[in-house]
Structures are given as C-alpha cells and as structure tokens.
Amino acid sequence: MSQVAHGDVGAWEKTSRWVNRRRKWVFAAPAMIFVALLLVFPVVWTLYLSFTNSKGSVRAPFDFTGFENYFTVLTDTERFWPAVGRTAYFTGGALVFEVILGIAIALLLWKPFKGERLVRVAILLPLVATPVAVGMMWRLIFEPNIGFANEFLSWFGIPAQPWLSSPDTALSTLVFVDVWQWTPMVTLIILAGLTALPEEPDEAARVDGANWWQRLWYVTLPLLAPTITAAVVLRGIDALKTFDILYATKGKGGGSFHEVETLNIYAYGLSFDYNRYGQASTVLILFFLMIIGLIWILSLRKKAANK
Amino acid sequence: MKHRVALKAAALAVGVLTVGALAGCTTSGGEASDVVRVTLANHVWTDLIKEKIPEFEEQTGLTVELTQLGEDQLSDQYNVKLNAGTDEIDVMMYRPLQEGKLFAQNGYLAELDDRIDAASDWDWSDFQAGPAEATTYEDTVVGVPLVTESEVLYYRTDLLEQAGLEVPTTLAELENAAKLVSEANPGVAGFIARTGRSAAVTQFSSYLFSFGGDFSEQGTAAVNSPEAVEAYEYYGGMIHKYGPQNVSTDMNWAEASAIFAQGQAAFYTDASSLYQNLALPENSTVSDKLGYAPFPEGPAGSKPYSIPAWALGLNSGSGNQDNGWKFIEWATSFDTVLATQEAGVPGARTSVWDDPAGTSSFPAALAAAIQANAQNGVGYDRPLVVNVAEAREIVGDPIVVGITGGDVPAAAETAEQKFQAFLDDENQ
Numbered sequence: 001m002s003q004v005a006h007g008d009v010g011a012w013e014k015t016s017r018w019v020n021r022r023r024k025w026v027f028a029a030p031a032m033i034f035v036a037l038l039l040v041f042p043v044v045w046t047l048y049l050s051f052t053n054s055k056g057s058v059r060a061p062f063d064f065t066g067f068e069n070y071f072t073v074l075t076d077t078e079r080f081w082p083a084v085g086r087t088a089y090f091t092g093g094a095l096v097f098e099v100i101l102g103i104a105i106a107l108l109l110w111k112p113f114k115g116e117r118l119v120r121v122a123i124l125l126p127l128v129a130t131p132v133a134v135g136m137m138w139r140l141i142f143e144p145n146i147g148f149a150n151e152f153l154s155w156f157g158i159p160a161q162p163w164l165s166s167p168d169t170a171l172s173t174l175v176f177v178d179v180w181q182w183t184p185m186v187t188l189i190i191l192a193g194l195t196a197l198p199e200e201p202d203e204a205a206r207v208d209g210a211n212w213w214q215r216l217w218y219v220t221l222p223l224l225a226p227t228i229t230a231a232v233v234l235r236g237i238d239a240l241k242t243f244d245i246l247y248a249t250k251g252k253g254g255g256s257f258h259e260v261e262t263l264n265i266y267a268y269g270l271s272f273d274y275n276r277y278g279q280a281s282t283v284l285i286l287f288f289l290m291i292i293g294l295i296w297i298l299s300l301r302k303k304a305a306n307k
Numbered sequence: 308m309k310h311r312v313a314l315k316a317a318a319l320a321v322g323v324l325t326v327g328a329l330a331g332c333t334t335s336g337g338e339a340s341d342v343v344r345v346t347l348a349n350h351v352w353t354d355l356i357k358e359k360i361p362e363f364e365e366q367t368g369l370t371v372e373l374t375q376l377g378e379d380q381l382s383d384q385y386n387v388k389l390n391a392g393t394d395e396i397d398v399m400m401y402r403p404l405q406e407g408k409l410f411a412q413n414g415y416l417a418e419l420d421d422r423i424d425a426a427s428d429w430d431w432s433d434f435q436a437g438p439a440e441a442t443t444y445e446d447t448v449v450g451v452p453l454v455t456e457s458e459v460l461y462y463r464t465d466l467l468e469q470a471g472l473e474v475p476t477t478l479a480e481l482e483n484a485a486k487l488v489s490e491a492n493p494g495v496a497g498f499i500a501r502t503g504r505s506a507a508v509t510q511f512s513s514y515l516f517s518f519g520g521d522f523s524e525q526g527t528a529a530v531n532s533p534e535a536v537e538a539y540e541y542y543g544g545m546i547h548k549y550g551p552q553n554v555s556t557d558m559n560w561a562e563a564s565a566i567f568a569q570g571q572a573a574f575y576t577d578a579s580s581l582y583q584n585l586a587l588p589e590n591s592t593v594s595d596k597l598g599y600a601p602f603p604e605g606p607a608g609s610k611p612y613s614i615p616a617w618a619l620g621l622n623s624g625s626g627n628q629d630n631g632w633k634f635i636e637w638a639t640s641f642d643t644v645l646a647t648q649e650a651g652v653p654g655a656r657t658s659v660w661d662d663p664a665g666t667s668s669f670p671a672a673l674a675a676a677i678q679a680n681a682q683n684g685v686g687y688d689r690p691l692v693v694n695v696a697e698a699r700e701i702v703g704d705p706i707v708v709g710i711t712g713g714d715v716p717a718a719a720e721t722a723e724q725k726f727q728a729f730l731d732d733e734n735q
Binding site: 160 | 389554
C-alpha cells in the first residue's frame with residue numbers, strides 16, 4: 001500500500017520536476033501550438049503546393065513538379081510582372097501621400113484649438129468605414145455618367161473624367177481612395193508621437209531664433225523619425241496586402257484589362273477563378289518573400305540609422 | 308512550496324486547455340437530419356421559392372436552412388467548402404455551363420440516376436433536351452435544370468416610333484437603327500450591352516453564332532476565324548460607336564440593364580430572364596415603353612443561345628442526400644415550376660411551356676421572342692470546357708478591345724493562340 005503510494009508520489013515528483021525544468025516551454029506551449037496550427041502550417045502547406053501542379057480540386061491527385069511553377073511565374077511578363085509593378089505603384093503612391101498628408105494633418109491638430117474634438121472625430125471617420133462599403137461608395141461617386149465626381153468637375157467647367165472606368169486612370173483613382181481612407185491612421189500614429197515629444201529641444205531652438213520651418217525640419221521631424229518609420233512600416237505592409245477596395249470596385253481580375261490587378265488580386269484569381277492552386281501558391285510565396293525582403297531592408301536601414 | 312503548488316496547478320490548467328482546444332477542432336460527421344441545408348443564388352427564382360418553402364416544410368415535416376449568396380460569392384463558397392469536402396451543404400444551386408463540368412469532374416455532385424428512376428411521377432423525360440444535357444456528365448445525371456434563358460433584344464418603343472423605324476430583324480438593321488436613334492437623341496445611347504471581359508462573353512456568344520462563328524471547333528480554337536473577328540468587331544463597335552460616353556469596361560448585367568432601365572439607351576441585348584428588371588415600374592423608368600424582339604439575324608441567321616442558367620444538385624459529401632433530394636424533387640415538380648414560371652421565371656419543363664398558364668404571365672412579345680429563340684437556339688453560351696472562368700477571360704479579350712476602339716483582329720489572333728494553348732493544356 002505504502003509502496004504504491006510511494007510510487008505515485010515518485011511519478012508526480014518526476015513530472016513536476018520535468019515541468020519545472022522546462023517551465024518556459026510548457027507555459028508557452030498553447031500559444032506555440034496555436035501559432036503552429038494557424039500560421040506555420042498554412043505557410044508550409046502553401047510552400048509545398050507551390051512545387052506541385054495541383055489544380056481543379058485540392059483533393060484531386062497532383063504531382064511534384066519542382067521549380068516549374070516558379071519558372072512559369074517569374075517569366076510571365078503578361079500578368080505576374082505587371083502585377084508586381086502595380087502593387088509597387090499602389091503601395092508607393094499611397095504611402096507617399098498618406099505619410100505627407102498624415103504628418104501635415106497631425107501638425108495641424110497638435111496644438112489645442114476650439115472644436116478640436118469634433119475635427120478629430122470627423123477626420124477619423126473614413127478609418128472606421130468598412131472597406132467594401134467604401135469601395136461601393138466611391139464606385140458610385142466615380143461613375144462616369146451619373147456620378148458626383150464628374151458633376152462636381154462640371155461646376156468648374158472641367159470635362160468629365162473616366163476615373164475607375166478607364167484602364168489608364170483606374171489604379172491612380174484607387175490610390176486616391178486608399179489615401180482618403182488610411183491617412184487618418186497615419187495621422188493618429190504621428191499625433192501620438194508628437195504628444196510624446198519633449199518640449200525642451202523645441203524651446204531651445206526657439207531661443208536660438210529658429211523660425212517655424214527650421215524648428216519643424218531640424219528639430220521636430222528628426223525627433224519624430226522613429227514614429228514615422230513605424231507608421232511607414234505598418235501602413236506599407238497593409239497597403240501591399242490591399243484587396244478589398246480593389247476587388248469591390250473592379251471585381252475579379254482587376255478589371256477587363258487587369259488594370260488594377262495587384263499580386264493579391266492575381267493570386268486570388270489564380271486560385272478561385274482558375275483553380276490553379278499550385279501556381280497561385282507560387283505567386284503567394286514570391287509575394288511573401290518580397291514583403292519579408294522589404295521589411296528586412298527597412299530594419300537594416302533602421303539599425304544603420306540608430307548607429 | 309506554495310509557489311510549487313501554484314506552478315503545478317497552472318501547468319495542469321494549460322494542459323487541459325490545450326487538449327480541449329484540440330478536441331474542439333474535430334467536427335461532427337454528416338448524418339441524415341431533418342434539417343435540409345440549401346444554398347441558393349441571388350435570383351428572382353430564389354425570391355419566389357423562398358415564399359413557397361413553408362409549403363414544403365409542412366408537406367414533409369423537414370426544416371429548410373437557407374443560405375443565399377451573390378453569383379461570385381456563391382462560386383467562392385463552393386470552391387472553398389466543396390474543396391474541403393464539406394458536409395454542410397445538402398442542396399446546391401449551380402450554373403451547369405459555368406461550373407457543371409468542373410464540379411462533376413471533381414466529384415462534388417452526387418449521381419442522381421437511381422433517384423430519377425425511382426421518381427417516375429416526377430418525370431425526368433419532361434425536361435427540355437438541351438438543359439437536361441447540360442446537367443448530365445458522362446451519361447450520368449448530376450443536376451436538375453431550374454431556370455432557362457436565351458438572349459433577346461430589348462428596345463424602346465417610343466424612340467423607335469419617333470425615328471419612324473421598324474423593329475430590327477437583322478444585325479445590320481440594328482446597327483442602322485442604333486445610329487439613327489443616338490444621332491436624333493443626344494444623351495441617349497443607341498445601344499448597350501455587357502462590357503466586362505468575362506461577363507460579356509455569354510451575351511456575345513449569340514452574335515458569334517449568328518455571324519457563323521464559334522469559340523472552338525472540334526477541340527481547336529476558332530476565335531480568329533473571319534466570322535468570329537466580324538462578330539467581335541460588330542459587338543465592340545456597337546458599344547464603341549453608339550454606346551454611352553465614357554463607357555466602363557467592367558459592366559455586368561446589373562450595370563448594363565440599369566443604363567437601359569434609366570432611359571439612357573435605345574437597344575439592349577441580354578438574357579430573357581432579366582426582363583423584370585426592365586418591365587416592372589419599381590425597377591425601371593421605361594417600363595411602359597419597353598419592347599421585346601427575338602435575337603436579330605446575322606449572316607448565318609438568328610442563332611441566340613438558349614440554355615439552362617441554373618440547376619439544383621446534391622452535394623456528394625452530404626450525409627443527408629435523401630432529404631436533399633426531397634427538396635429538389637419538390638422544387639422542380641410540375642406544380643412548383645408552373646408556379647414560378649407563372650410568376651415570370653422561365654423553367655425547363657416541356658409540359659409547363661405547353662400549358663397556357665405557363666406562358667400567361669410573360670408579355671406576349673417576350674413569350675413569342677423566347678419561343679422563337681428556343682427554335683433557333685444554341686445550347687451553350689460560353690466555351691464548353693472545365694475551367695470556364697479562365698476560358699471566358701481569354702475569349703472575352705477582343706470584346707473589350709473592340710469596345711475601347713482597339714485593334715480587334717490582332718486581339719483575336721492573340722486570343723486564338725492563348726485559347727489553343729488553354730485547350731491543349733486542358734485536354735492533356
């Protein structure tokens with residue numbers, strides 16, 4: 001009897017000692033399993049699919065084809081590379097305007113003024129709107145024949161523009177929509193950074209006789225640099241992955257000439273329209289690598305700047 | 308020591324939570340149930356059948372759980388769920404010509420032959436031959452046709468009268484009439500039709516057939532044939548020359564029919580099943596000036612598509628197929644089809660078309676146009692391939708090139724090469 005009890009205690013002691021020694025692993029386990037299931041597995045599976053000719057149905061048999069998909073995709077100058085270009089154009093264009101406007105608006109809102117709260121709320125409104133609703137709304141506004149945008153232009157005698165309906169202007173119009181929707185987020189981040197800035201350097205510069213512009217350019221913005229970098233990284237990654245407003249306004253394939261087909265839209269079309277899961281996975285893996293590469297370069301620059 | 312006990316307790320809790328979370332991942336299997344899960348598309352037919360579902364529930368004691376989605380969202384849902392072998396869908400509304408081959412090839416659609424044999428009162432032989440063929444895959448019936456449609460010419464009676472024109476019966480007359488009307492009425496387009504690369508393909512098909520062309524002939528692409536190029540130039544040219552200004556190249560039926568319904572176009576060709584969007588006063592400002600005509604004749608005659616647009620199928624992964632079939636049997640029975648057709652949705656049952664009540668609700672000119680189309684009709688409106696979505700984009704390219712006033716023969720040549728490569732790949 002006592003022996004059994006002794007044995008039980010021994011096992012319990014052993015387990016607890018084992019757990020104790022690997023405390024950090026045991027406690028991190030649920031989170032790690034969660035991440036593995038929901039993040040690592042899909043990525044690894046996508047990587048695996050990207051080396052196969054899976055199509056039609058995911059459950060249909062498929063063959064391992066090595067780097068064939070990568071060769072096909074990387075030599076595709078008709079859909080893939082233009083999509084890379086559009087992704088870069090969309091992200092770059094949106095980022096530049098959002099950051100400049102974001103900083104400008106944040107500086108305007110920085111110092112307290114009357115009706116400040118109202119203005120802040122109004123500026124934040126686009127941010128809380130659902131992207132698909134935003135897409136539908138702008139699609140109506142930009143409708144070339146009955147939309148408000150052309151009506152507005154006609155008040156000033158400016159001829160009607162095709163906006164979203166022309167392959168030449170559709171992507172730029174969508175950059176505008178993205179700027180409209182996401183500038184408030186950049187403003188918000190910059191504003192948080194501004195309020196946390198120490199006042200002494202600014203005061204010192206003022207004492208030294210620096211004018212408003214000099215104080216902004218040589219004092220405030222350099223101090224704000226880490227915040228701006230954070231905003232650029234956050235917003236940049238988000239803009240790269242934009243799907244909703246593009247899809248809601250131009251539909252599958254990014255319009256009849258693929259005029260707004262970014263990598264995301266392309267990969268979506270490959271998997272959901274063409275049912276070519278292997279090739280779609282290849283595009284996604286390449287896209288993934290590009291994003292990682294971009295973040296790596298940014299972090300290198302940040303390190304260099306910190307030194 | 309206290310610290311130790313707390314640690315042990317916490318470790319235990321973590322373990323339990325992990326196991327619990329993993330257990331939560333498994334789902335219950337698909338078994339026969341009194342709840343029939345039906346997925347339907349946004350369609351006039353769906354609106355009508357929704358009102359009648361309580362009758363079915365009363366008759367059978369079953370409960371219907373309905374999911375209703377737009378066309379694109381429906382395709383995506385099927386893609387994701389059926390790919391994963393879902394048992395959450397029992398009955399599915401699908402497009403035989405768009406997804407039928409793909410779904411049947413992937414084994415998503417349950418075989419219905421035995422059920423059809425057992426249901427002799429329901430009478431499979433009553434279904435029109437064309438639609439029935441489109442829901443049959445390799446001699447096995449996998450779906451039941453629901454809604455049929457063909458391409459008709461919608462026109463504005465007032466504008467034609469004003470210009471002193473007869474209703475066009477040939478494509479040449481149609482072009483002339485569109486020209487005259489648009490010149491006489493600034494701000495009104497002479498002609499409108501779908502413009503989206505993929506969306507326009509089905510409506511373009513009637514033009515293609517009527518010019519004497521086809522998408523492919525015996526497995527060989529044929530979109531650069533002289534007839535096909537002529538058809539591309541005609542369709543694109545009509546919208547380029549007589550369409551609205553700044554015309555979008557993304558229009559599906561909803562956008563194109565809205566332009567006509569708002570009185571901004573004189574002629575419009577599209578599916579017969581859309582007529583309520585133009586004919587009902589609540590949808591249209593031109594409901595009282597609306598005319599219908601059969602598809603005009605081209606060099607090869609009037610050859611509109613005449614197809615089953617939608618069908619009902621059983622999900623092969625469902626464990627509740629017996630009850631799912633009960634729903635299909637009811638929804639496609641003579642009585643139900645008669646009722647939905649009386650309310651304006653053309654069905655696929657011959658006996659309903661023969662019944663005077665079956666055509667009573669349609670405007671007489673439309674019924675005549677549909678019946679004329681059914682005689683000359685072609686049984687498909689898009690390339691007959693497995694991956695229809697991709698094929699449509701390929702053969703739709705020259706359409707938008709034409710609409711924007713580009714080089715159509717060159718676009719047709721490119722489309723030909725791509726489509727041939729596509730066919731070769733698919734027939735491997």
